[in-house]
Amino acid sequence: MNLDHLNHSCAHLLAAAVMDLYPHALLTLGPAIENGFYYDIDFGKSKISDDDLSRIEAKMHDITPGWKGFDRREISSEKAREIFKDNPYKLEMINELAGGNQPITIYESDKFSDLCRGGHVEHPDKELKHFKLQSVAGAYWRGDEKNKMLTRIYGTAWPTQKELENHLFQLEEAKKRDHRKLGKDLEIFIFAPEVGPGLPLWLPKGTIIKDELEKWGRETEKKWGYQRVSTPFLTKRELFVTSGHVPYFEDEMYKVEVPGENKEEQYFIKPMNCPFHHMIYKSRTRSYRELPLRLAEYGTVARYENAGALNGILRPRLFVQNDAHVYCSEEQAIDEFVEIIKLHRYYYDTLGLKDYYIALCLRDPQKKDKYHGEEELWQKSEALSRLALDKSGVKYEVQNEGAAHYGPKMDFKIKSVIGTEYGISTNQIDLFMPRRFDLKFTNKSGREEFVVVQHRAPLGSSERFIGFLIEHFAGAFPVWLSPVQAVVLPISDKHLAYAQKVNEQLSGQNIRSELDSRNEPLNARVRDAQLQKVPYILVVGNRETADNSISVRRRGTNKSESVPIENFIESIQQQIATRSNN
Numbered sequence: 135m136n137l138d139h140l141n142h143s144c145a146h147l148l149a150a151a152v153m154d155l156y157p158h159a160l161l162t163l164g165p166a167i168e169n170g171f172y173y174d175i176d177f178g179k180s181k182i183s184d185d186d187l188s189r190i191e192a193k194m195h196d197i198t199p200g201w202k203g204f205d206r207r208e209i210s211s212e213k214a215r216e217i218f219k220d221n222p223y224k225l226e227m228i229n230e231l232a233g234g235n236q237p238i239t240i241y242e243s244d245k246f247s248d249l250c251r252g253g254h255v256e257h258p259d260k261e262l263k264h265f266k267l268q269s270v271a272g273a274y275w276r277g278d279e280k281n282k283m284l285t286r287i288y289g290t291a292w293p294t295q296k297e298l299e300n301h302l303f304q305l306e307e308a309k310k311r312d313h314r315k316l317g318k319d320l321e322i323f324i325f326a327p328e329v330g331p332g333l334p335l336w337l338p339k340g341t342i343i344k345d346e347l348e349k350w351g352r353e354t355e356k357k358w359g360y361q362r363v364s365t366p367f368l369t370k371r372e373l374f375v376t377s378g379h380v381p382y383f384e385d386e387m388y389k390v391e392v393p394g395e396n397k398e399e400q401y402f403i404k405p406m407n408c409p410f411h412h413m414i415y416k417s418r419t420r421s422y423r424e425l426p427l428r429l430a431e432y433g434t435v436a437r438y439e440n441a442g443a444l445n446g447i448l449r450p451r452l453f454v455q456n457d458a459h460v461y462c463s464e465e466q467a468i469d470e471f472v473e474i475i476k477l478h479r480y481y482y483d484t485l486g487l488k489d490y491y492i493a494l495c496l497r498d499p500q501k502k503d504k505y506h507g508e509e510e511l512w513q514k515s516e517a518l519s520r521l522a523l524d525k526s527g528v529k530y531e532v533q534n535e536g537a538a539h540y541g542p543k544m545d546f547k548i549k550s551v552i553g554t555e556y557g558i559s560t561n562q563i564d565l566f567m568p569r570r571f572d573l574k575f576t577n578k579s580g581r582e583e584f585v586v587v588q589h590r591a592p593l594g595s596s597e598r599f600i601g602f603l604i605e606h607f608a609g610a611f612p613v614w615l616s617p618v619q620a621v622v623l624p625i626s627d628k629h630l631a632y633a634q635k636v637n638e639q640l641s642g643q644n645i646r647s648e649l650d651s652r653n654e655p656l657n658a659r660v661r662d663a664q665l666q667k668v669p670y671i672l673v674v675g676n677r678e679t680a681d682n683s684i685s686v687r688r689r690g691t692n693k694s695e696s697v698p699i700e701n702f703i704e705s706i707q708q709q710i711a712t713r714s715n716n
Contacts, residue, residue, distance in 0.1 A: 135261070135293045136253075141166035143204065143254045144194075144265050144291035145173050150246035151193035152287075156180055161248065162223040162275060162284060169301060170290035174273050176223070182285050187267040190287070194265070201243040201258040214238045214249065223275065224249050264298040265291035268305075279440065307552045313604035314446040320609050320666060322600075322617075323447060332444045332451030334597060339617035342646065343603075344454075344596050346615050348432050350713065351456050351593050358477055360430040360458055365410035367434060368392075371400040376570055377409045378506060382539045386438045407433040408589060411459045412571040415585075420575040422463060425585070426470050430458035432596070447597040448556075456593035461573065464518075467563055467586045471522035474561060478546060478592045479528075485603070485612070486715040489549040491529040492561075494519060495536030505539050507566045515541050515565045518586075522563060540566040546592075550606040558602060562589040610667040610689060614710045619646045621663045622684075625656055625675035632679040636672065636699060643703050645710070664689070670706065 145164035152159055152175055159180070164173035175182075209217075211232035217240070218224035227249060231238050241250045243258060255261040267289040275281035292298040309315075317323045322340035329335060336344055352362070368390065374380045379387075388403040404410070411429045420427070436452045443449060462470045482490060496516055497505050505512070519542050523530045530544070537543055546559040564587040567573070574582045593599050603611065613619055620640055624633035630651055640647035650659050656673070663671045673685040673694065684702060687694045709716070 135255070137169075137292075138166040139253050139255050140261060140293065141169075141171040141289075141291045143258055144262055144289060145171040146204075146241065146243065146246070146248055146250070146254070147194050147197060147201070147258070147262055147265075148173050148190065148267070148287060148289060149175075149248060150197055150243070151190050153246065154193055154197070155190060160221050160223060163227075164248075166253070170268070170288060172286050172288045174275070174284040174286050176282065177285050182270055182287070184270050187270065187287070191265075191267045194262075194267075197244070197246075198262050199259050201262065203243065203256065204254040204258065205242045206239055206252060207242065208237050208239050211238055214240070217247070218249065261293070262291065264293065264295045265289055266298060266302060274442070277440070277442070279442070304552055304554075308554055308605070311550075311552070311605040311608045313448065313601040316604050316609040317446065317601075320604075322604065325446075330451075331441055332439055332449075334447050334450055334452070340600070342617040343600055343611065343615055347593065347596055347600065348454070348456070351432065352430075354477070354480070355428075355430045355458065358428075358473070359426075360428040363411065363414055363429050363431050365404070365407060365414075365431060365433060367404050368401055369404060369410070371402060373409045373413075374402060374405075377412075377567065378540055378570060379405070379409075388436050388438060403436045404433065405435050405437050407431055407435065407455060407457045408459060408567065408587075409571070411457075412567060412573055412587070415459075415461050416571060416573055420461075420585075422575055422577050425575060426460050426462035426466055428458060428460045431455075433457050446601055448601040450597050453595040453597040455595050456591045456599075458590055460588040460590065461575075461585045462588065463575070463577070463583070464586050467518055467588070468522045468525055470588055471561075471563060472526045474588060474590045474592070475526040475528050477590075478559065481592050482548070484713050484715065487548055487606075491531060491547055492523060493536070493545045493547055494523060494530050494532045495543050495545060496532065496534050497537045497542070498535040505537065507540055511565050511569075512541070515563060518563050518565075519544060538562065540564070540570075543589075548602070550602065554605065556598075556602045558594045558599060559591050560589070560594075561591075562587075564589060608667075610669075612709075612713065612715050613669045613706060614713045616667070616669050617646065618648050618666065618668050619706065619710070620648075620670040620672055621666075621668045622647060622649045622672045622674065623656060623659050623663070624649075624651055625673065627651075629674050629676070629679055633674050636674060636684060639699060640703065643707065645703065645706055660687075670702075672702075 149161050149164055156177060158178055160176040162174040164171065211228055214228045215225060218228065228238060239251060240247045241252065241254060267287060269288045271286045272283050273286040275284055290301060292301060321337045322343065323334045323336050326335060371380065387405045390401045390403055392401050414429060432454050434454050439449060439451055460470050541562055541564050544561040545557050547555055548558050549555050567587050568584040573585050575585055577583050622633045622637045624630045633649055633651065637647050637649040652659060660671055669689045671687040678684055683696050683698050685694045686697050686702060
């Protein structure tokens with residue numbers, strides 16, 4: 135069974151139930167989405183909340199037996215306008231379809247019909263049984279905040295009751311792992327309205343995680359032959375005119391007026407690092423002997439996102455990219471890409487991430503006007519990308535959409551432990567920017583030729599990657615990434631001096647340790663450490679003080695083991711040094 139067709143059909147069923155219960159409502163759009171559907175509806179003066187969903191859902195079940203199929207009818211624009219004359223949203227869509235000479239179709243089931251391009255189940259009375267309405271949210275008509283706010287009802291439909299229950303269970307697990315909630319509970323990051331939406335404030339514990347991740351990136355890139363550079367946070371508009379990002383992405387760039395400069399001279403806050411690295415490359419003549427040249431930077435960038443698109447640190451407006459650009463000859467391009475994939479695998483294997491693939495995003499063949507560059511370069515770039523992916527051995531899927539405006543791109547998609555998919559990293563084999571920036575090198579024959587640029591960011595942005603890791607690990611980071619690696623708990627005040635000694639020993643060995651000597655029962659302090667996802671809880675009492683040992687309880691277990699302090703230090707240092715995922 136096609137899950138998209140099932141969910142799209144259920145969106146129609148939802149719309150029919152709403153019209154039965156709220157005859158004055160105006161329907162707009164109701165697409166299938168990943169693992170579900172929604173319908174945006176103008177309820178007029180009626181107020182709809184989550185409390186109304188059970189009533190609407192019951193009506194959907196009442197309607198289903200009468201739906202024997204979906205009848206498709208292609209109609210004229212005049213007929214469509216007559217049918218939907220009282221619905222301005224449908225009329226707007228009809229006028230667009232008519233203006234583009236596209237067919238106008240409606241789908242009918244029993245007494246309900248809707249403007250629709252199709253994609254439905256054959257037997258709705260038998261197949262639309264296992265569904266759940268999930269939530270109500272606000273959504274601007276067509277995502278434009280200048281338009282009216284509508285009511286969006288989300289739902290999900292599945293072929294069997296078991297699949298529905300499994301999906302709902304997974305969603306509950308996802309709620310528990312929500313990085314926004316855990317980020318606050320574990321004191322990793324916050325947002326403040328006084329600072330602005332999409333601008334995260336990293337707390338001390340979160341800064342430790344971020345620093346450790348970026349330290350790992352820097353160490354690894356040094357071993358893999360990358361040279362570090364640093365570029366400014368501000369630039370003239372002309373740089374992004376040269377790159378071609380203006381006019382395509384100008385609306386996503388923050389504009390700045392620089393005091394004392396010509397008022398007509400416009401500056402941008404840096405939205406990406408690429409053009410800056412290109413300027414470093416072309417700062418002098420390059421020889422084939424220097425290639426491949428790998429320039430890396432943890433660069434802070436800012437991109438405007440609509441408020442409705444923001445999602446904690448998974449999609450903020452300010453973030454730090456694990457960015458690098460590899461400048462190589464065309465002959466080196468495929469081997470360099472294979473090395474980049476090996477680098478991805480090293481990172482992901484270290485973190486225990488096994489379920490991932492690459493989406494090779496090409497041009498939408500119906501919208502080639504969205505892209506620039508010569509057709510020959512597009513074909514060559516796509517061919518190089520396919521060859522590189524084939525040689526790398528990584529699993530990939532081809533998608534005829536999603537390419538950058540100047541070339542195909544390869545997006546790494548990773549699934550978390552509960553199956554949620556995240557887009558983490560983007561890679562590109564770029565033949566276009568070298569021509570826009572005149573990036574060349576002198577080959578063995580003494581002639582100039584264009585380099586190939588490879589864009590790569592295996593760890594994506596620090597913000598997005600940490601957001602993913604929070605949800606993947608449910609906040610229980612590997613020891614080396616944990617902001618607090620061990621907490622020392624004296625059973626009573628008479629054990630405090632020894633507990634302080636243990637804590638000092640650990641801190642002296644660069645182990646992130648804390649002493650919790652609050653006047654609270656031991657069980658309460660143990661519980662607090664568990665809620666904070668601390669990897670090791672170290673309890674000290676009479677026996678430990680006498681034996682110069684500690685009672686170690688590892689995260690996720692209720693068992694304790696008495697261990698000499700030196701042995702524990704050696705063990706945890708080994709886990710930290712190897713970045714063990716255990």
